[in-house]
Amino acid sequence: MLTNEEFNKVTVLLLGVSSGTPSPRQTLAAGLYPDLRNRLGEGEPALLVERALRMCQEDAYRRSPPAIVQLIETLLPDQTAVATIVERLRIPLAPPPDPFDALVLVSKLPFLDRPRTRAALRRFLHDTPVQPVVVVDGARWAGKTYTVEFVDHVLHAYPRMQHCLIGIEAGQGRSIGPGELARDLVTTMGGDPHAQPPENSNLDRWAQELANWIISVANASDRNWWFVLDGFNAAELRKTDTQLLITKLAKSLTTGMARERHRLILTDFDRRILPLRPGLIAAETTAPIPHASVASAVAEVVRQSPLPLEAAAITATILAGLADPVDDLRELSLRLSDLIASVENPALTGG
Secondary structure (H helix, E strand, C coil), X not given: CCCHHHHHHHHHHHHHHHCCCCCHHHHHHCCCCHHHXXXXXXXCHHHXXXXXXXXXXXXXXXXXXXXXXXXXXXXXXXXXXXXXXXXXXXXXXXXXXXXXHCCECCCCCECCCCXXXXXXXXXCCCCCCCCCEEEEECCCCCCCCHHHHHHHHHHCCCCCEEEEEEECCCCCHHHCCHHHHHXXXXXXCCCCHHHCCCCCCCHHHHHHHHHHHHXXXXXXXXXXXXXXXXXXXXXCCCCCCHHHHXXXXXXXXXXXXXXXXXXXXXXXXXXXHCCCCXXXXXXXXXXXXXXXXXXXXXXXXXXXXXXXXXXXXXXXXXXXXXXXXXXXXXXXXXXXXXXXXXXXXXXXXXX
């Protein structure tokens, strides 16, 4: 909403009116809507001002007046330096495309169908979702790992949230014990991997301590974390110890502050392992893609192309030799990715 220049200008002005008061937090909170006020937290004036502005920008145009306008008008009344900014911010821009509906991701990979996964991840945006855990499984080459790409795509639009991804390749799983997995998660969040709880002879207790450590690092962050574990399938997962950590982490993420802030996504994972009530887990098994869905994706690529393209002819080429629905998702993905690349870089293909 604010340009970088505007953000810096408003930051300086808000610091000027809040830092010299007995309670900078209380001063800033007076300009926030009640639910945002409750999320402001504590800290130095500069941190509080930045947090207040970012929360207001993320809130966007969900209410009237917008949260950013409410903040500026309350704390900087009659400030000519921001008058034009406020007037511009009153009028919402045309809404951007919903990232959860995307057929082509920011990574330029296709992501077709998967309505249940899209809906389950959209519900992750709720403060306390009914299902804070999503599990995606399916046959080999059925697009499970594309969930990771989709999460990355979605979170580009939500800077307060960040994914914490740990993926393993075939043959790597047996070398990843609970300590290694916990350190990888903490390191990805910017924590100190050397602060790991010492190994305990009681494996069950140590797994819980590791889960608690991971969550405490996440809670100390100013981000809400979406933990993504990719590839921990039956052939790779160490059942004696690493499985125990994952189940402890899953259960811990469904209670307390962790339930409000953080989420868990497991791809290529047996959801029956999780010690959770079924109602806490949103599960989807990847399925073949109907030809109609492929046609919709091609139409979207053509719509965005600067070149004059014929969607029907391209769709026929993409689908040549593929069953309806398409079960060879690896081949379909390659063909669609080639199409997207040719549209993005026509010079490379003589277009």
